[in-house]
Amino acid sequence: MPSFEDILYSVEDSTALITINRPHRFNAFRGATVEELIQAFRTAWADPGVRSVILTGAGEKAFCAGGDQKQRAETGDYGATASGMFEIGNLHKTIRDIPKPVIAAVNGIAVGGGHVLHVLCDISIAATTARFGQAGPRVGSFDAGFGSAYLARVIGEKRAREMWYLCRVYDAQTAERWGLVNAVVPPEQLLSEAKSWAAEIAEKSPTALRILKHSFNADTDHQAGLSNLAMSALDIFTDSPEGVEGAAAFAEKRRPDFAKHVSWH
Numbered sequence: 001m002p003s004f005e006d007i008l009y010s011v012e013d014s015t016a017l018i019t020i021n022r023p024h025r026f027n028a029f030r031g032a033t034v035e036e037l038i039q040a041f042r043t044a045w046a047d048p049g050v051r052s053v054i055l056t057g058a059g060e061k062a063f064c065a066g067g068d069q070k071q072r073a074e075t076g077d078y079g080a081t082a083s084g085m086f087e088i089g090n091l092h093k094t095i096r097d098i099p100k101p102v103i104a105a106v107n108g109i110a111v112g113g114g115h116v117l118h119v120l121c122d123i124s125i126a127a128t129t130a131r132f133g134q135a136g137p138r139v140g141s142f143d144a145g146f147g148s149a150y151l152a153r154v155i156g157e158k159r160a161r162e163m164w165y166l167c168r169v170y171d172a173q174t175a176e177r178w179g180l181v182n183a184v185v186p187p188e189q190l191l192s193e194a195k196s197w198a199a200e201i202a203e204k205s206p207t208a209l210r211i212l213k214h215s216f217n218a219d220t221d222h223q224a225g226l227s228n229l230a231m232s233a234l235d236i237f238t239d240s241p242e243g244v245e246g247a248a249a250f251a252e253k254r255r256p257d258f259a260k261h262v263s264w265h
């Protein structure tokens, strides 16, 4: 079993439980967190005893608040990694490619890149206290890959555009009405509910589920190309004065001033 610093990993019955464990940062991820998540998903993938994976966040406040903005304000990036790369695109692909259902147990706020993580899971179960939103255009970032295109597949173009353009935060009831989550339960029941869905899954044919997951994915796999394009564009954007202004405004707890960055070409 690999040892982790930013996440927790355990296997109970036939379910792997992956918990992002940075509650002091609203479970925001840094580069090392992303690397550990990939390793945890790959461990679950390789374990024949694991039939499904639950992804959740530590504590009651946050599922995941996306990229660690405090780290970004300190070092201008998401921190050191073993590979030297920030592998969020690889994490997205791993969640899609692992041939076992992944259930997000959304225990609190899921915002920015944290929102994208639950959207990419096969199933999302939310606590009544969960909240959902995209933050990029408010803080100098964007996910114009799976974060926009796949979100639109899930909730429709109008709602996906609303989420990205307005950066509002939505409650769990709205998320359920929009088809963004499969079920909403009281917070104290969230994990047991997710585990009971996982137990139901474990009774089914793993090969049938594997083929079905690949089939569901095949329809949107071209979005991996969009994701590569979007992550490359984001690399350039985050270092630009406009991207830096968004991150600085969040760190300084003020409204960003993007007025001088309007362009027509």
Ligand SMILES: CC(C)(COP(=O)(O)OP(=O)(O)OC[C@H]1O[C@@H](n2cnc3c(N)ncnc32)[C@H](O)[C@@H]1OP(=O)(O)O)[C@@H](O)C(=O)NCCC(=O)NCCSC(=O)c1cc(O)c2ccccc2c1O
Binding pocket: 024, 025, 026, 028, 065, 066, 067, 068, 069, 070, 071, 086, 088, 109, 111, 112, 113, 114, 135, 136, 139, 141, 142, 143, 169, 231, 234, 235, 238, 250
């Ligand atoms: C998440 C919030 C909407 C919560 O608001 P609320 O009012 O409930 O709580 P606070 O604002 O007081 O926050 C409590 C506490 O947590 C800290 N915190 C919150 N979010 C983060 C974060 N992302 N990183 C670090 N720390 C965070 C906050 O500072 C408070 O701490 P105090 O010490 O001050 O008490 C609201 O907090 C919010 O809007 N947060 C920011 C959300 C955000 O900007 N997320 C990042 C978006 S960008 C991103 O996710 C991203 C994804 C990618 O895939 C990328 C890929 C490649 C490059 C870049 C990427 C990228 O940037």
